[in-house]
Amino acid sequence: MSEQVTYRDAVGAAIRDAMTADDRVFIMGEDVGRYGGTYAVTKGMIEDFGEDRVRDTPLSESGFTGAGIGAALGGMKPIVEIMTVNFSLLALDQILNTAATFRHMSGGQLNIPVVIRISTGAGRQLAAQHSHSLENWYAHIPGLKVLAPATVQDAYAMLRPALEDPDPVVIFEHVMLYGRTEALDKEATVDLSSAAVRRNGSDISLITYGGSLYKTLEAAEKLAEDGISAEVIDLRVLRPLDDATILKSVGKTRRAVIVDEGWKTGSLAAEVSARIMEGGFWSLDAPVGRVCSAEVPIPYPKHLEDAALPQVDRIIAAAKLALGR
Amino acid sequence: MSAKDKDLRPHLTRDHCLDLMRNMLRIRRFEEKAAELYTQEKIRGFLHLYIGEEAVATGVMQTLTPEDAIVATYREHGHALVRGVPMTGVMAEMYGKSGGVSKGRGGSMHIFSAEHRFYGGNAIVGGGLPLAVGLALADKMQNRPNVTVCFFGEGAAAEGEFHESLNLAALWQLPVLFVCENNLYAMGTALARSESETDIHAKAASYKITSEAVDGMNVVDVEAAARRAVAAVRDGKGPYFLECRTYRFRAHSMFDPQLYRSKDEVTEWEEKGPIRRFSDWVTKSGLLHADDIEAIEADIAKEVEDAVAFAEASPWEEVETLLEDVGAAS
Known part of the structure; x- marks a missing residue:
């Protein structure tokens, strides 16, 4: 069964479905709650899931990304939303030095099943500090999986295996894609290894x-x-x-x-x-x-x-x- | 003092005093051996010794349950030992051997034990604080009555992650005990050379976190403060901040020529050292005898000797395993 939806709504539906299926899944980030998400991905979610699971954070990228990583270590399945890739630089320490590193540094004792969603890219005349594509910075790091869903189908289907992955997964969503409408089949699956x-x-x-x-x-x-x-x-x-x-x-x-x-x-x-x-x-x-x-x-x-x-x-x-x- | 507060005081029975003494001496003797092994090039990389600060980890750790979580720094051998991580595994880790707690992958700065909920071992100053906030968030969201204790030095107070984490923990009323081990120097930079407000615990108070400063050279004072703190945190009263004022007797790491402080200053602090002080007090008060301490020393000497033997005998990881544990085996 396929339906026509926007990329934005596909990401939102994936998050909702994951939260419905698993109590450990929650989303945290700047303006994900009352504001409804910078790109409206999480619109209405706080009403449906409550403020514990749709958790607004202060403008503390390193702090809340690290907290998401810690919560993952503590048995939760957090989805951390970082508003833009340029802000993610403030969280890079936690992503690189903690999330990507703990499994190896602990000799395989620990794993961090966190999903970090980051919007990326140019095209909206947002100038030099809000238009980066730094996906390759993250793709450089052993210990991470890095995804860049370009289609509505992948925007929906990649979240589930990302959440099921025992290790950190970074998902880049290009800002020019949120408004695209395409067919979505919610039953179709995708792996995290294939182009x-x-x-x-x-x-x-x-x-x-x-x-x-x-x-x-x-x-x-x-x-x-x-x-x-x-x-x-x-x-x-x-x-x-x-x-x-x-x-x-x-x-x-x-x-x-x-x-x-x-x-x-x-x-x-x-x-x-x-x-x-x-x-x-x-x-x-x-x-x-x-x-x-x-x-x-x-x-x-x-x-x-x-x-x-x-x-x-x-x-x-x-x-x-x-x-x- | 209320009845409840009295319950929170350490009960200084003979057994408890033996235990405090043993824990502090285990750290001291283990690290003295580690320093010796470093000069023999058995241990390489960075080695940060906790000598002088033993009362902090020892005092705080008395108050925890096995379900509580601990986040520490790159100066964490003592915390791991008091937490119950076997000395053999810690020593082998410092050798970089297969028998190390982290299969030798981490070394001195990265002791981990999932079994003991001991989450490192973090060499990024301030990097452990957000992690502790997250561990506490997970406990709170899953309605578990656990406390996460986060140890860090006063140098971390200059990091943004310190302020972000204190704010988050207070905002979300999370069960975190922040323990600042204020040893007065961030590597070689004295507190007054790096902070406009040198009263670290006042910073926590500004985030509406209950906060107190304690003599970190007195294990009983540390334990008493930690009991109050952990009880409040476990009671759902949100985070708590303890600043333990202490001193590192040895260099920051084995590479540090200590040009930034005088020998007299070090000697002065050594005279009020935590082991010397507690030992004087327990013997003078008749709680322990010199024989008791000698017996502990003999046990520890044997334990350290066994740990070294274990590390020596432990094999190296095969080079073929290089790429293991980067991600889940697929």
């Missing part, structure tokens, strides 16, 4: 994740008009990366362009490119291309923000370059 092939093609692999997926799919449609068959891979699990799906696709198409809203230097695109070199170099017919954000703090005016981010025309140009067309 998804969103479009089949034979000439080139366009590899992306999160908010760049729809730009990439649009570029693929336009390339088709020029007779170029592009395969689109949605990484959706940023750690651990699904090398097999990436290499299988590149083995078939022999060309790849990676589309990543992060800054180019030290980007996730760089990591994927390196893995293609390591695992698929001999099947390549062209250098791996990258379409990333320009190396600049994201500017406020619309035309400059657009110029800084990956866009459909740049993806098309990069694909054509790889194809020598």
